[in-house]
Amino acid sequence: MKHTLSVLVENKPGVLARVSGLFSRRGFNIDSLAVGVTENPEISRMTIVVEGDDRILEQVIKQLNKLVDVIKVSDIKPESSIDRELALIKVEAGPKERSEVMQIADIFRAKIIDVGTKTLVIELTGDVSKINAMTDLLRRFGIKEMVRTGKVSMLRGIKAARGE
Amino acid sequence: MSKKQKMSGAEAFVECLNKEQVEVIFGIPGGALLPIYDELYDSDIRHILVRHEQAAAHAADGYARVTGKVGVCIATSGPGATNLVTGLANAYMDSVPMVAFTGQVPTSMIGNDAFQEANITGITLPITKHNYLVKDAKMLPDIMREAFYIASTGRPGPVLIDLPKDVQTDAIEFEYPKSIKLRGYKPTSKGHPLQIKKAAKVIMEAERPIIYAGGGVVISGAHAELLALAETLMAPVTTTLLGIGAFPGAHPLSLGMVGMHGTKYANYAMTESDLIIAVGARFDDRVTGRLDGFAPNAKVIHIDIDAAEISKNVAAHIPIVGDAKNILTELIKEIKRKPKSKWNEKIEKWQKEFPLEYDRKSKELKPQYVVEQIYDMCPDAIITTEVGQNQMWAAQYFKYAKPRTFITSGGLGTMGYGFPAAIGAKVGCPDKTVIDIAGDGSFQMNSQELATAVINDIPVKVAILNNKFLGMVRQWQEMFYDKRYSATRLDTSPDFTKLAEAYGALGIEVTKPGEVRDAIKEALASDKPVVIDFKVAPEENVFPMVPAGAAINEVIDYGGKI
Numbered sequence A: 001m002k003h004t005l006s007v008l009v010e011n012k013p014g015v016l017a018r019v020s021g022l023f024s025r026r027g028f029n030i031d032s033l034a035v036g037v038t039e040n041p042e043i044s045r046m047t048i049v050v051e052g053d054d055r056i057l058e059q060v061i062k063q064l065n066k067l068v069d070v071i072k073v074s075d076i077k078p079e080s081s082i083d084r085e086l087a088l089i090k091v092e093a094g095p096k097e098r099s100e101v102m103q104i105a106d107i108f109r110a111k112i113i114d115v116g117t118k119t120l121v122i123e124l125t126g127d128v129s130k131i132n133a134m135t136d137l138l139r140r141f142g143i144k145e146m147v148r149t150g151k152v153s154m155l156r157g158i159k160a161a162r163g164e
Numbered sequence B: 001m002s003k004k005q006k007m008s009g010a011e012a013f014v015e016c017l018n019k020e021q022v023e024v025i026f027g028i029p030g031g032a033l034l035p036i037y038d039e040l041y042d043s044d045i046r047h048i049l050v051r052h053e054q055a056a057a058h059a060a061d062g063y064a065r066v067t068g069k070v071g072v073c074i075a076t077s078g079p080g081a082t083n084l085v086t087g088l089a090n091a092y093m094d095s096v097p098m099v100a101f102t103g104q105v106p107t108s109m110i111g112n113d114a115f116q117e118a119n120i121t122g123i124t125l126p127i128t129k130h131n132y133l134v135k136d137a138k139m140l141p142d143i144m145r146e147a148f149y150i151a152s153t154g155r156p157g158p159v160l161i162d163l164p165k166d167v168q169t170d171a172i173e174f175e176y177p178k179s180i181k182l183r184g185y186k187p188t189s190k191g192h193p194l195q196i197k198k199a200a201k202v203i204m205e206a207e208r209p210i211i212y213a214g215g216g217v218v219i220s221g222a223h224a225e226l227l228a229l230a231e232t233l234m235a236p237v238t239t240t241l242l243g244i245g246a247f248p249g250a251h252p253l254s255l256g257m258v259g260m261h262g263t264k265y266a267n268y269a270m271t272e273s274d275l276i277i278a279v280g281a282r283f284d285d286r287v288t289g290r291l292d293g294f295a296p297n298a299k300v301i302h303i304d305i306d307a308a309e310i311s312k313n314v315a316a317h318i319p320i321v322g323d324a325k326n327i328l329t330e331l332i333k334e335i336k337r338k339p340k341s342k343w344n345e346k347i348e349k350w351q352k353e354f355p356l357e358y359d360r361k362s363k364e365l366k367p368q369y370v371v372e373q374i375y376d377m378c379p380d381a382i383i384t385t386e387v388g389q390n391q392m393w394a395a396q397y398f399k400y401a402k403p404r405t406f407i408t409s410g411g412l413g414t415m416g417y418g419f420p421a422a423i424g425a426k427v428g429c430p431d432k433t434v435i436d437i438a439g440d441g442s443f444q445m446n447s448q449e450l451a452t453a454v455i456n457d458i459p460v461k462v463a464i465l466n467n468k469f470l471g472m473v474r475q476w477q478e479m480f481y482d483k484r485y486s487a488t489r490l491d492t493s494p495d496f497t498k499l500a501e502a503y504g505a506l507g508i509e510v511t512k513p514g515e516v517r518d519a520i521k522e523a524l525a526s527d528k529p530v531v532i533d534f535k536v537a538p539e540e541n542v543f544p545m546v547p548a549g550a551a552i553n554e555v556i557d558y559g560g561k562i
């Protein structure tokens, strides 16, 4: 089972190494990890997607909380959160395939951000399943390259996964 | 408003140590530490020069365990720093408050594979509670203040501070911070009142309770509360290896140690209990044995300051996160006196039926006998141990009356720990007799510290239970590998008495049981460091024993075979 953790950390050098080191040392698997600074420049937020049962999740949260540079860990439930991921996909598409690929991009409300003689680069934002669905469709044209940012999440409504 | 003083990073370093009331540090200098050592030269802080940085860390660790204060060690960049690694891992596993300093190449050269550069903060990331690379001398006072605070609060542990050479020479405006600002670090100390009430209710309902006390009781200083709890409930108490001393070993309710080499009655009582009251103990695999056979009918109350220990290995029905002393104080208010029960009688029967045993009639010099005689002649001594059979016999045959008197490497099991730890312990408690109960193998891992003990006039005693083997490993080879003693013979050890004398210590050799007491007497009377080489029965084994993969009531008795 996949879980999404929103982790507020001190924006200091070495913090990413502490967090990722903890995951590897304790044998927890990271599915994806996205980091960026928050509204407070001293604090960064990591959105970490982990795979594991409830017991593993509980240990991950407790161990993360033990790190001095970790300020707060929130377990973000899908029903109460919105999440997005951004992907750049370079698809093999010559003049013949181009229009079909562009149509697919259109349906997914993706953008074409680069056109080469034999390739197109698509920018897609959405939740993880949307990105997976689109890449599945594009696969038959040939995906030359793909970059994904990893998921970022936020609680809906007035609540915030914030430190004091 | 306090006046700020201009000073160098190295001066600030010494000033901070003074503010933290550090009286002694253990270490070895080097190029990357020259500015700091120059300041130490005329400071009041006692510096003890060891002969290997590993020993600096273990000595700081031993000092910390006997005094409860933060132990401090220091090593130069590169190899000096990497030599600390085992000592840091050891302190981390056993939750010992320690601050380690390392020299580092100048900030401008970091990352260039400069001479004697090692990424020590990277290396020690998983074996420190926290660590710092000081990149700006201005940060040093804040960082040092934080480091001592983090090391000594919550679940204690080692903190490392890496000090580049330019940070030591740069000038700063010094002011020792009055407060600490750590958003991400807030250890829990008070237990949740509702959880404590719930625990009290379950305790009063239990028919076969057992208290399982660990190193956390010692760290917390909760021994008096533990005694009160046990006596009020008439509940038997078993301790972990690191909990030894948290409850008086000779008390009628004491079951001694639980687990792999614990007493049979402690393991039976644990297995048949209907309630385990775990206090500052972390259900280590040496304690639980095969998990599905561990106390199958027991509810678990788990008191621990580290939330991550709760339900890590054994599910807790009533977790209480916080400091043991605080929680036990509150818990005692919620419970009533219980009379002696059938459960107590059952346990007393087991105690009579299955005492610790060895062949007392043998003419051979038995290691267990040596430990018993040491106990008889100096029951108030601080005992440190090496690792292996010597460690288990020191745990089994000496009845520790007080906390912080049994100092041993539990979690990492570091051979070579006991002797430098004894040196640190003696520095911390100069008025107490400190004895390292050692193995011939382990002692050789840090025997160079004889120089440190002699030169600094630290008269520790080393009792080597010399079985001419890496005994604990040999025991496993005997029992599980057809007596194929692969690489466990130590017949080529040096003459330990001569080795001691070469360093200026006293060496005594003992080959017969009749010589044991005289040798101990002579050692205690000497004001020098002493090594007693007890030539003990080579193939003696540690029993009882729970073999790997067995449940803890599946015990092999003395002389037993698998």
Ligand SMILES: Cc1cc2nc3c(=O)[nH]c(=O)nc-3n(C[C@H](O)[C@H](O)[C@H](O)COP(=O)(O)OP(=O)(O)OC[C@H]3O[C@@H](n4cnc5c(N)ncnc54)[C@H](O)[C@@H]3O)c2cc1C
Binding pocket: B093, B094, B095, B154, B155, B156, B213, B214, B215, B216, B217, B219, B220, B239, B240, B241, B242, B243, B257, B258, B259, B260, B261, B262, B279, B280, B281, B282, B283, B284, B286, B287, B303, B304, B305, B306, B309, B322, B323, B324, B325, B387, B388, B391, B409, B410, B411, B412, B413, B414, B472
């Ligand atoms: C050769 C060998 C054989 C061994 N055999 C055995 C054996 O037979 N039996 C045995 O028991 N051990 C044995 N050990 C030791 C074992 O490996 C563990 O080190 C030991 O069991 C751990 O002890 P502990 O549970 O008390 O935890 P510790 O490592 O002492 O941890 C202390 C616990 O207390 C908590 N704590 C800290 N401060 C506080 C506070 N203020 N309030 C509340 N809680 C606090 C911590 O969070 C932690 O959970 C052996 C080791 C070796 C090397």
Ligand SMILES: Cc1ncc(C[n+]2csc(CCOP(=O)(O)OP(=O)(O)O)c2C)c(N)n1
Binding pocket: B386, B387, B388, B389, B390, B391, B413, B414, B415, B416, B438, B439, B440, B441, B442, B443, B465, B467, B469, B470, B471, B472, B473
């Ligand atoms: C640094 C280190 N290396 C190896 C081991 C594995 N080991 C555990 S006990 C032991 C034998 C210890 O021999 P000795 O010190 O003579 O003690 P004895 O068991 O004979 O009392 C060994 C090699 C260890 N625990 N630590």
Ligand SMILES: [Mg+2]
Binding pocket: B439, B440, B441, B465, B466, B467, B468, B469, B470, B471
């Ligand atoms: Mg030996």
